[in-house]
Amino acid sequence: xxxxxxxxxxxxSVQALRDVSFSVGAGSVFGLLGPNGSGKTTTMxxxxxxxxxxxxxxxxxxxxxxxxxxxRFGYLPEERGLYGKMAVRxxxxxxxxxxxxxxxxxxxxxxAWIERxxxxxxxxxxxxxxSKGNQQKVQIACAALHDPELLILDEPFSGLDPVNADIxxxxxxxxxxxxxxxxxxxxxxxxxxxxxxxxCVINAGETRAxxxxxxxxxxxxxxxxxxxxxxxxxxxxxxxxxxxxxGSENGDLDLNxxxxxxxxxxxxxxxxxxxxxxxxxxxxxxHDIYLRAIGAAA
Amino acid sequence: MNDFITVYSGDLMRRIKSRPFLVGLILGTLAIVGLFKxxxxxxxxxxxxxxxxxIVADAPLAAQAxxxxxxxxxxxxxxxxxxAVNRALLQRFDAxxxxxxxxxxxxxxxxxxxxxxxxxxxxxxxAALLPLQVQHATHLSSAQIAAALGANxxxxxxxxxxxxxDQAQAAQGLAMTLVVFLYxxxxxxxxxxxxxxxxxxxxxxAELLIASVDPMVLLAAKVLVGATLSVLQLLVWVAIGIAxxxxxxxxxxxxxxxxxxxxNPFSLTGLLGNTxxxxxxxxxxxxxxxGFLQISTVFAGVASLINRTEDLGSISGPMVIPTIxxxxxxxxxxxxxxxxxxxxxxxxPLLSPFVMFARMAVSHVPLWQIGTSVALNVLALxxxxxxxxxxxxxxxxxxxxxxxxxxxxxxLRSPS
Numbered sequence: 001x002x003x004x005x006x007x008x009x010x011x012x013s014v015q016a017l018r019d020v021s022f023s024v025g026a027g028s029v030f031g032l033l034g035p036n037g038s039g040k041t042t043t044m045x046x047x048x049x050x051x052x053x054x055x056x057x058x059x060x061x062x063x064x065x066x067x068x069x070x071x072r073f074g075y076l077p078e079e080r081g082l083y084g085k086m087a088v089r090x091x092x093x094x095x096x097x098x099x100x101x102x103x104x105x106x107x108x109x110x111x112a113w114i115e116r117x118x119x120x121x122x123x124x125x126x127x128x129x130x131s132k133g134n135q136q137k138v139q140i141a142c143a144a145l146h147d148p149e150l151l152i153l154d155e156p157f158s159g160l161d162p163v164n165a166d167i168x169x170x171x172x173x174x175x176x177x178x179x180x181x182x183x184x185x186x187x188x189x190x191x192x193x194x195x196x197x198x199x200c201v202i203n204a205g206e207t208r209a210x211x212x213x214x215x216x217x218x219x220x221x222x223x224x225x226x227x228x229x230x231x232x233x234x235x236x237x238x239x240x241x242x243x244x245x246x247g248s249e250n251g252d253l254d255l256n257x258x259x260x261x262x263x264x265x266x267x268x269x270x271x272x273x274x275x276x277x278x279x280x281x282x283x284x285x286x287h288d289i290y291l292r293a294i295g296a297a298a
Numbered sequence: 299m300n301d302f303i304t305v306y307s308g309d310l311m312r313r314i315k316s317r318p319f320l321v322g323l324i325l326g327t328l329a330i331v332g333l334f335k336x337x338x339x340x341x342x343x344x345x346x347x348x349x350x351x352x353i354v355a356d357a358p359l360a361a362q363a364x365x366x367x368x369x370x371x372x373x374x375x376x377x378x379x380x381x382a383v384n385r386a387l388l389q390r391f392d393a394x395x396x397x398x399x400x401x402x403x404x405x406x407x408x409x410x411x412x413x414x415x416x417x418x419x420x421x422x423x424x425a426a427l428l429p430l431q432v433q434h435a436t437h438l439s440s441a442q443i444a445a446a447l448g449a450n451x452x453x454x455x456x457x458x459x460x461x462x463x464d465q466a467q468a469a470q471g472l473a474m475t476l477v478v479f480l481y482x483x484x485x486x487x488x489x490x491x492x493x494x495x496x497x498x499x500x501x502x503x504a505e506l507l508i509a510s511v512d513p514m515v516l517l518a519a520k521v522l523v524g525a526t527l528s529v530l531q532l533l534v535w536v537a538i539g540i541a542x543x544x545x546x547x548x549x550x551x552x553x554x555x556x557x558x559x560x561x562n563p564f565s566l567t568g569l570l571g572n573t574x575x576x577x578x579x580x581x582x583x584x585x586x587x588x589g590f591l592q593i594s595t596v597f598a599g600v601a602s603l604i605n606r607t608e609d610l611g612s613i614s615g616p617m618v619i620p621t622i623x624x625x626x627x628x629x630x631x632x633x634x635x636x637x638x639x640x641x642x643x644x645x646x647p648l649l650s651p652f653v654m655f656a657r658m659a660v661s662h663v664p665l666w667q668i669g670t671s672v673a674l675n676v677l678a679l680x681x682x683x684x685x686x687x688x689x690x691x692x693x694x695x696x697x698x699x700x701x702x703x704x705x706x707x708x709x710l711r712s713p714s
Contacts, residue, residue, distance in 0.1 A: 012708045048509045050695065067512060075509040081502030086312065097304045098510040
């Protein structure tokens, strides 16, 4: 398990991390969310021990992150970089060796990754000659060649076309199935919702929300109840129950009610007031939770 | 250790195959070949330039002057006094100048007619004809003149390092050559290390590397790859130099040619002679390693702060100044090894690799001074490594505007 406890980090007068805490269960996929400049990358670099926190601690299975532990991690940074003049296969093997693989084993695995990523035609060509998307594939191979226990991916989908994004998604799901713990950041909420089992929202260097989607939802103070038809009678009934009208669209009426409301009793009241054709309790989306957590309008 | 070996070997192979290294090696090799071979090719031309002459004088005077001039110049012919001296005459004798000699009351009068007046060896002509001038002015016999002018001048060395002037001069020449080598190797390969660091940072691969390997291991590997390449270059050049040096002797058909090579003032083979002692070789090795490690470590640390390879020039400029200063003081030390400035700077890190080495090559330096200089350099290297390590660890992750001095100070004070 990865445990991040109250880490703080400053660069001169800029406090990049004020108080970030979360934990990631072994084998789970964890989403790190936050606006640009919120501290996601600094958090990732601190987990990898690239940066040392000014306060707080990071541990993996109860042990601090030292060189031996870090060797079992993989990392795909947000800013991609490869040796431009080095051949693709040679490059993947080199990074495998940096993570402790012996050359023959690294070469064997590199060939398997090259085949899987469909970049065999470029294996012996310098990385600089590859397209941005293909360079990103090479980097993913570099990051995951040694079968890391924990793989940290900073914006892994950025710059990928839909086809390559699907290839990456399949790879990440495969790694998850193999038991690799994944921590990733992305601004694509739908991708994170599809992949991740737990999340942490960071803003201004602080943890604003953390937990599984169910936990985050359960902490959400209100729910949206969608009823139809949007009639004056139904609006009157809603007001009597203390609901506030959130909006109206396509003949549906959206009501904001406390999360602890008795929805069965509410349904009975509406049914008694009018001939309703729709009654739906809408759970907050990750997008809603994110916006609320960072202080923007949800 | 495994990390270090992986990074070191990977980086070494990458650098050995890189164009700048290969171009540097080839250009250096050509320079060595030139240094050895060009003097042999050019010396006859340079030596004979302006020295082929025709004597224009009456027969008795010409007979007296000819053997005197022939000692240091090439006499192509003699024509009687009154012969018209022009370019056609010089062309006929394949000569550079004509020397007209006539008897006057006070001795002899000499006029030199030359195609190119700037190449006229008038000093050598004056020296050669001095006995003739004295003879005609005093009417003494040539034997008496020879006895009077033949003062023997002997130089005896009081230095315990060199037994003769030739040996001391050869040592100076050798020291100059080695100081130049030291400078080229240190400056070129330190810039190499600097650009390697900048390249990894600007290509954004640094983050991936630092996520896998300790930054200090990366820094150390980079600096030592630079040192290895320098030594490799040096070995190639020395091997070529030795091959050319020994080849020159045999190609020249034996001892005569070898002797003439050592007499040739332009010959590097002659210059090296027997002055390349184990002490000088050891000093060169030690001070090269110390100088290179100090300078390239600082270069690498500072290079980690830049965000564009275009900034390398502006940042390396001021840092090269101590190296250039060391180089010039090193040259000063060759001619004046006991100057207070030389003695003091031979203890100052960054300067002392050049200055102390130069002192050691041309004079006897007390052992305690050598030991102190080496110790101070090792201590400075430790400090530079700490400084560069701090900068490197943070600098490689620092993007955006180049940091100001206050930020650099913060980095040095921070725990990571």
